[in-house]
Amino acid sequence: MKIGILISGRGSNMTALVDAMQSGEIPGAEAVVVISDKADAGGLKKAIERGVETVVVERAGRTRVEHDAEIISELEKRGVELVCLAGYMRLLSPLFVEAFPGRIVNIHPSLLPAFPGLDAQRQAIVAGAESSGCTVHFVDELLDHGEIILQKEVAVLEGDTPETLSARILEQEHGLYVAAIKKLAAKFAERSDKA
């Protein structure tokens, strides 16, 4: 299964996925491209260090649809079968979602449907939640919506700040994302065997 990963920032989830694929932890999965909408995303260097091709498609000067169309074309050119959003900070257009039906996944730092959107960890603290966590889910046109694949709970501790809670959730995100892609890769292999 050829995987394309979209990032906007430091790319720690992308790194976890690439490392797991390169070490054989996700049988049948290969990271073929990392695409960023920001030229200065820290994750780009980490992808290059791991020998994964990188592409930058900046938002400036393009409408959302033009931007998405360009990314779709980069993914299709490389035969990408599954798109993993990993800290990609832009809502996908319907055009994008329709180009990869049931083939786009995202990781979000809360137990969805609780606390969608930006600053999910801060939202959990402000709401006085006793626990939060992270979710890997399929992507549809709505923000942080779509069928849930896996979730992991993380307790909110007394005195937690958005930073301390984010750090503890992030530790869990990496393993959860790898486990979710492993599950999808196994399903994909099963389907191709039957085809």
Ligand code: GRF
């Ligand atoms: C993670 O918290 C992820 O859940 C959210 O954005 C953050 C990305 O972090 N969607 P990184 O770039 O993977 O380190």
